[in-house]
Amino acid sequence: MTYDLKKDQNKLKIRVLIVTSVSAEKEAVLRGLGEATYFDVLVAGVGQAAAAATTAKELATTTYDLVINAGIAGGFVGKADVGSLVVSSEVIAADLGAESQEGFLSLEELNLGSSSVQVDDNLVTHIVNEGKKAGLSITTGATLTLSTVTGTAQTAAELAARFPHAVSEGMEGFGVAEAAKQQGIPVVEIRSISNKVGPRDRESWRIKEALATLERASAILPEVFK
Numbered sequence: 648m649t650y651d652l653k654k655d656q657n658k659l660k661i662r663v664l665i666v667t668s669v670s671a672e673k674e675a676v677l678r679g680l681g682e683a684t685y686f687d688v689l690v691a692g693v694g695q696a697a698a699a700a701t702t703a704k705e706l707a708t709t710t711y712d713l714v715i716n717a718g719i720a721g722g723f724v725g726k727a728d729v730g731s732l733v734v735s736s737e738v739i740a741a742d743l744g745a746e747s748q749e750g751f752l753s754l755e756e757l758n759l760g761s762s763s764v765q766v767d768d769n770l771v772t773h774i775v776n777e778g779k780k781a782g783l784s785i786t787t788g789a790t791l792t793l794s795t796v797t798g799t800a801q802t803a804a805e806l807a808a809r810f811p812h813a814v815s816e817g818m819e820g821f822g823v824a825e826a827a828k829q830q831g832i833p834v835v836e837i838r839s840i841s842n843k844v845g846p847r848d849r850e851s852w853r854i855k856e857a858l859a860t861l862e863r864a865s866a867i868l869p870e871v872f873k
């Protein structure tokens with residue numbers, strides 16, 4: 648079964664923008680996509696600002712039907728294992744807000760706007776189903792975006808308590824998602840897990856394995872959107 652991005656648009660061809668943060672992620676995505684021609688893959692750089700600026704610039708000049716933020720990420724322990732894949736049901740800017748004596752206050756609580764972007768349920772289901780058929784271990788849930796990689800058990804526990812439905816953290820998702828949302832284009836974040844969210848231990852990051860999972864995940868996309 649395919650996900651029909653064309654259904655309301657009377658179009659024959661779709662176009663998908665995939666935004667990564669570094670070139671190793673882009674190369675993995677391109678290897679997975681193979682010959683598929685209707686995907687454009689960009690490297691935006693690390694962090695939300697670069698991700699949002701690059702995505703917005705591209706969307707201003709080219710018409711897309713879907714935007715995907717793809718890359719590696721940290722997985723919350725017990726939610727998403729190293730080597731597995733996560734597909735976002737919601738993309739959340741986890742550190743956008745204010746500290747207070749009573750705890751963190753989100754933009755929503757401050758009445759200053761929204762710090763999350765919802766992902767279409769059917770889109771998630773189609774990607775998950777196709778990924779499972781391909782033998783990938785996939786979790787769906789909220790993907791957090793943070794400007795600082797979590798490096799202590801305390802921060803990991805605080806995030807897990809604030810966002811019980813979170814499965815992973817990365818540094819670009821919300822930037823990409825907000826740029827897509829402002830253009831009315833659906834968005835999803837797809838991340839392969841390279842490390843646990845928790846005490847910093849860069850030696851334990853399994854980047855090669857995560858890039859291999861990202862390649863396998865990208866290989867299902869032509870089937871999902873054919």
Ligand SMILES: O=C(O)c1cccc(C(=O)CC[C@H]2O[C@@H](n3cnc4c(=O)[nH]cnc43)[C@H](O)[C@@H]2O)c1
Nearest residue numbers: 668669671693719720721796797816817818819854
């Ligand atoms: O050194 C390499 O070969 C290499 C290859 C691919 C990617 C990298 C990165 O360092 C990517 C940075 C990118 O990773 C995301 N990320 C991964 N784990 C976490 C995490 O625990 N918390 C937050 N972000 C994470 C992040 O989106 C960065 O943009 C290196």
